[in-house]
Amino acid sequence: MNHLESTLSWFTLGFVSILCGFVFKSRVYKLLPFFAAYSYELLVSTIVVWATYEHAGFDSLTSYYVYWASILINAAVRSLVIVELCRYGLRAYRGIWALVWRLLAVLSIVLILRAVMDAWGQPDKIAIYGATLDRDLALASIVILASLLIIRNYYGLDLEPLQKAIAFGICFFSAVDVIGNSILRSLYKGYLFNWFVADQNALWPALKTELTFVNDLWSTVHLFSFMFAIGVWCYALRKPLPAPAEAPVLLPAEVYRELSPEINLRLATYNNRLVELLKP
């Protein structure tokens, strides 16, 4: 581990610790238990990875496996946070929720299946698997969060500032991960591929410098984006959390049943008239 990586690891540990402090102080676990769990999981995983680097050595096989395992565990827990954001506040609007959760569930299943199938087709190397899965899961996170925000905006149901900040943070470092992992994967599968092939060990000394440079660069970008996201979350948590919103009182079901077809009919008539206008 070089000086830069060591410094970044310390900074990451510091940022994650501050986040956990805010989460504990604001009692976020009462409002968003999965986000609280994610924060603590990040702290544990950062400590475990750092401790592994210290004890087993940065370039050891153990560190390699522990690093990629922590990346995938983080992605899995992050998925739970996204599920929580989807449910938050929207569940009280029973009609919309019944429609939206199915849509988001189908979208999630499709994206996760795509991620698995994409990883399945890769050469049998954990780094390539990891980069592919992490990239596709990050992409899935962005797509699902964007869909959620579009749906909420469409129905005029805004997210609260903390939830918005969490969604923005996840989207930001997921976007960086998508770009970074795409480049990393193409390099692993391209001219660095011989590094993963035992028969090509004669080339390893020549590739080691290149590989170290690529990994260092990617780690730096990844950690900076990650710390930026944590900074956004800490900023959102600086104030005490507002009281949970009261559940909305819904209209009688017959209002929708009566008015919705009527409104659609009228909207269709508008369109028909516009079509008439366009006729020569």
Next chain:
Amino acid sequence: MTNPNLVKNLAETLTGVLGWFLVSRDKSSSTAEPSSLSPLCEALPSAKHYVYFPQVRQALSAADTNYLMERAPAQVAILALRERRAVVRQFLKGLREDFSNLSRMGRIIASMSPEVSRQQETERLMLGLKFQILYVFVQLRLFSGSLPIEHLEHLTGLVGRLATRMDAAMAKISALSAGQIPGNVGA
């Protein structure tokens, strides 16, 4: 009627029509009283713009066009025709506002309903997309000068009838949900 008078009258008419649009928008935003029904009231599809159609039609009538072309100097006539197109564009914008208010009301009712039909929601989404596309085409035709102004009358007649019916519908909702609508839909 002399040319300067003609130009003056035209200018006054157009200013009046444009003023009406602006005032009607200001009124719509400033006279809304906050109440527990505000989310629904804000979305009231009151179709504000159609009521000014007689003035718009007067300003855009074929007789006026012919008179203008015959009597006014060419430059003045061209300027006046351009201004008339601008008025119609404003009017179309108003119609789009009415459409989006109606659509928004549909979405608010859906969000406040315990049951929602997937078919209805999909249909409304598609109608909104279709309207946006058609609106762009109408704008393009208007911009190119190939849209007969008289056709707009059919559209505005529709909007007027719609306003009456939807206002009645909203009164019904208000009666059904008296005291039940939260102040903030986006909870």
